[in-house]
Amino acid sequence: MARMALNFSSIGGAVRASLRFLGVLRKPAGRTPAPATRAPAPGRSGNAARLRAGVTGTYPGDFTGTATLRYAPSPDGRPDPGEIVWTWVPFEEDHSRGKDRPVLLVGSHGRYLLGLMLTSKDHDGHPRARRDYVDIGTGPWDRQGRPSEAKLDRVLQIHPADIRREGSVLERKKFRLVADELRLLHGWK
Known part of the structure; x- marks a missing residue:
């Protein structure tokens, strides 16, 4: 039975990806993005990277309320809170x-999932970072097996259709550690 569920999961993901590719699923309102003619140079990320990642809508902005x-x-x-997924994450400044x-999903608000960006950069040496990051260790979301930290001071709003794949x-x-720190920092329930 577990094998059957895995197959349906894979089939569902393939169907969603195909529909996004064909433009049937979540077309942007009011405009059609120009097709990307070439991939951006390494280190540059923009609209072409968003299109390759399957992101079709505009980012609604970071979440600032309580959840x-x-x-x-x-x-x-399907993406659920407690899972680490891969998705396009906009830069804070643009x-x-x-x-x-990779993003750790922690809840939802309306039609969006709420997530925390993961980083493999170690922030333990910075005094302010002790409040803003939580160590979650290693896992299959990082191919190189590097330890990761969840960034607490920025909560992303993610449309479920914009998630590229589940990581683990x-x-x-470990989720409780993150949740406890989010409650302290943001006053969440």
Whole structure:
């Protein structure tokens, strides 16, 4: 039975990706992006990178309210809180540019999932960073096996259709560490 669920999950992901590629799923309102003719040079990320990542809409902005944290991972091919997924993340200073990276999903608000960007850069040596980052260790979301940290001071709003793939489920114990720090920093429930 588990094998069958995995196959349906894979098929569902392939169908969603195909629909996004064909432009059937989540066309942008009011304008059609120009097709990317060449990939951006290494180190440059912009609209072509967004199109390659399957992002079709505009970024609604970072989440600034309070939300309820939820741990509900489910191996069903759909993104759920408690899972680490890959998606396009806009740069803070320019939401029209960004890059594809791992994100820990922590809850939802309306039609958006709420996520925290992961980084492999170690911030333990910085006094301010102790409040803004939580160590979550290593996992299959990083091919090089580097330890990761969740960035707490920026909460991303992500449309589920813009998630490229599921990376893994974060252990409940590690999710609790992140959730406890989010509650302290943002006053979440």
